[in-house]
Amino acid sequence: MKLTTKGRYAVTAMLDLAIHASDKPISLADISERQVISLSYLEQLFSKLRRQGLVQSVRGPGGGYCLSRGAESIFVAQVIEAVNEAVDATGCRGTENCQAGSRCLTHDLWTDLSDQIHSFLNSISLASLVKNGDAQASSQGQIRQAHAAELLNFVSE
Secondary structure (H helix, E strand, O other), rough: OOOOOOHHHHHHHHHHHHHHHOOEOOOOOHHHHHOOOOOHHHHHHHHHHHOOOOOOOOOOOOOEEEEEEOOHOEEHHHHHOOOOOOOOOOOOOOOOOEEOEEEOOOHHHHHHHHHHHHHHOOOOOOHHHOOOHHHHHHHHHHHHHHHHHHHHHEEEE
16 A cells, blocks of 8 residues: 555645645645645646635636635545545455455455544644644745755856
């Protein structure tokens, strides 16, 4: 079982959005710069997140994205599912044809593990991650690194 880049980036981008939430929308370009995620990839992810009702888009100058509801009511499992990711520990994707078309001996074990992981991720809200000091500190460190890189580029020109 592996959470792909799509799921990881979606959660990272949503957490960034929650951390930097304010009265005005956050541009994907800002998230892209802070999190070093391709802008075009973020556009694809946010299209899915918008269709699932997790974010709202604002068009025009000063536009961008904002959370569709409070960060306390958006859970990591919802974000992962919104981008069509599945946290599934079974080798058969739940079809029970694990071993030569039949159910394997350990199918229930892996199904139970998948359920536990889903329950765990469904218990973690974006707000709880924002309250975690590590997320805030990491975000601030990334901003400082981006500003330092800009300064170095300016000085070297």
